[in-house]
Amino acid sequence: MWRFSLCLICFAIGVSAHKLIKVDQAMENQRVVPDVIPVAPKEIIHVNYPNGEKALLGNELTPTKVKDQPSVSWNADPNSFYTLCLTDPDAPSRAEPKNREWHHWLVGNIPGGNVSLGETLSGYVGSGPPPKTGLHRYVFLVYKQPSKLSFDEPRISNKSAENRDKFSIHKFAQKYNLGTPVAGNFYQAQYDDYVPILYQQFGVNMALLIKSAINYCHLTARAKHLIVPQLTTAFTARSSYSTKSSAAAAMLEHEVVPDVIAVAPSDKIEVSYPSGVSVDMGNELTPTQVKDQPSVNWPADPNALYTLCMTDPDAPSRKEHTYREWHHWLVGNIPGKDITKGETLSEYVGSGPPPETGLHRYVFLAYKQPSKLNFDEPRLTNRSAEKREKFSIAKFALKYNLGNPVAGNFYQAQYDDYVPVLYKQLGA
Secondary structure, three states: OOHHHHHHHHHHHHHHHHHOOOOOHHHHOOHHHHHHHOOOOOOOOOOEEOOOOEOOOEOOOOOOOOOOEEEEEEEOOOOOEEEEEEEEEOOOOOOOOOOOOOOEEEEEEEEOOHHHHHHEEEEEOOOOOOOOOOEEEEEEEEEOOOOOOOOOOEEEOOOOOOOOOOOHHHHHHOOOOOOOHHHHHEEEEEOOOOOOOOOOOOHHHHHHHHHHHOOOOOOHHHOOOOOOOOOOOOOOOOOHHHHHHHHHHHHHHHHHHHOOOOOOOOOEEEOOOOOOOOOOOEEEEEOOOOOOOOEEEEOOOOOOEEEEEEEOOOOOOOOOOOOEEEEEEEEEEOOOHHHHHHHOEEEOOOOOOOOOOOOOOEEEEEOOOOOOOOOOOOOOOOOOOOOOOOOOHHHHHOOOOOOOOEEEEEEEOOOOOHHHHHHHOOOO
């Protein structure tokens, strides 16, 4: 009984201690002052997300938890107008904030505290910190306006990342004579598996940016606009979101994006081999296990035609990929997902990584065709290695106007004793 009482006392002390933390103190401790504003507000903004999470003066949340627009409230004068902002001073990272600030939400002319009646200048975008950039601070600030204002800022929807970088809420406040903020709050967040889903919604350049962020390369002017993407309603079903998020994350982690394709597909190809093994987003299989043509399945429109490819970007090795890509399988004009009725351009050849070249990535991709196509590629049998090297599925897709892949998967493999048998089959 005494243990239970002690726990209650400790809990009460913890709650009381949290309440004693002041907004200005928390912002100074985490250097929101001076990184974002020179003077911290005294009042707190109450920030509540639809999933029940709250911003609590620097607590850590996840991009998954903050993807939807929150409700906010503060001690507002019902007869005054306010401006609300959510901004990230840590783009692309707190250590190297070259794009400070990247603003996520900006609403002006809010009557009292009713944000829904305000004038949205920039639609809400959730957190999307790049991988390996640590915690970012996401700062909510409210300013009391001198009167109703005419804003000359561009209106930015929550479908766009344009004109959000290199923002300064302090300069914005000076421009419109807003004074110092009257209320504030902030949370911190770092990369999680939801972020790649946000990234891919912005298309080709986002993939290149991700690799740049991972390697801490210099960002291009265009890439800066895309450093933190958005899309608050990417998936309605949690199970669907989890599968797609992990698939995109795996392709980013293993750099299938951008080594093979610019944008990760949203769906997964199920690949099952007669040996009993399955492909699962980067798992390691052996050449022996994948020597025979697999069965494949993906969410296909039965009335559409598809192209399927399996390709290795790591020929002869991932480090020295002078023959990138070596394609192992290429089938076009597939009705629905019935491979047997498609037009085989290159017959299936299993994995044959040379000895001492490490793991190779073997990537399956499905593209939805605009119509039935006339392919002018040479037809390759599984008895020859001719004309398989220096292939590019991205260029092939561009040639035939296939767009981005709709489904994908990949495994990794390295040399085993079956490889010489395969080489003999190919006439090597």
